[in-house]
Each structure stands twice: as C-alpha cells, then as structure tokens.
Amino acid sequence: NAGVTQTPKFRVLKTGQSMTLLCAQDMNHEYMYWYRQDPGMGLRLIHYSVGEGTTAKGEVPDGYNVSRLKKQNFLLGLESAAPSQTSVYFCASSYPRVNYNEQFFGPGTRLTVL
C-alpha cells in the first residue's frame, strides 16, 4: 500500500496563477482532509470531505476550492494564488467509524507564491 500520496512535491507560482494539488489514498478511507502548515501555527484545516461527492469548509477555507469526484482522490485548487498562500500543504485520510479519526498523512506539497 502506498498510503496517502500527494502531487506535486514542490511548486512555485506567481501571484494570480492557478493550480491544483492532487491527493490520492489507497486505504479505502471515507474521510479526506486538506491542511496547511505554517511556522508556529500548527496544522490548520482548509477543507474536508466525508465521502465521495461531498465537501465542507474547515478553519481556513478562503481562497481554496476542493473536489472529491472519486473516493480515493481529493483535489485542492487555488484559483488566483496570493503570497499569503505560501505554505506547506498536507493531505490526510481517515476511517472514523473504526479508528476514532486517526488520520494518515501524505508527505506534503511545498508551495511558494511570488
């Protein structure tokens, strides 16, 4: 099992450009999440999904959109990137009914917006 994978690992954007981060999991988990991590701020939830075709806002959703068309994939989009979105982005997945929301994380994507 690959677990949770994220594409790409690194990306540099100019202000106003758009991009999509891809997350894939092969554990048949129901729930998937996108977090951002900034120094001293811990992990902050951007959006999450409790199943295929459903998404919801987390703590810091502004400037991001998500889609979950397939159970194993969760996409995070930035329509018009801003320097404040420079961060490390982590995807996670979980199966709460079994594991009380123990979350499994991907390796992260480091995004720089110039």
Place this chain on the structure above:
Amino acid sequence: AQSVTQPDIHITVSEGASLELRCNYSYGATPYLFWYVQSPGQGPQLLLKYFSGDTLVQGIKGFEAEFKRSQSSFNLRKPSVHWSDAAEYFCAVSSGAGSYQLTFGKGTKLSVIP
C-alpha cells in the same frame, strides 16, 4: 469546542536524557487522544493513541504517554532520547467515532544535543 495546548514551543535535551512533552486538552466528554511526530520535510506520523482502557499507552520508537483525566493531560515520555528523535511533536484530540474533527496543538520542537 475542543482544544489542545502544548505549553512548550521548543525543548532541548541531551542525548540519553529523559524527555517529557506536555499536552493539555479541553473537551467535555471522553477524548480520543493522539501524538504525532513530524520530521523535517515529511508528513506527521502517528506515534501513539489513546481510546480507552489502560491510561498508560505505548507507542513506536520507545515512546509512551499517560492519560490523566483529572488533569486533562496526555503527556508524552521517553526514558532515553536518541539524536534521531529530533523532530516536531503534535498532540491531537478527537471527539470520537464518526467525528471528522481532529484538533491539533501548535506543536513542540525537540532538539537533541549529542
């Protein structure tokens, strides 16, 4: 609302010394508690978890944590630190089965002096 406090932002210990990282949580019912470790350039990895039963739980890499309901604490310990333990450590709380929410503390960075 649930919350997690990690009072120590940065701790430095000598290799071979004992370690205790503090975690305090706020949650009205029985919490489900986790410790994650994050090495530079990687995603968080689960160290250990507490759901119920024995309040002293063992994890990977020789770590253990003790749940103390009266103190709302879930402190992480290791009797003898190795240089490879240098990383950032996150405590997290979940409200239980079926819940999407995993609330993280802001983390404690551990440095190890050879």
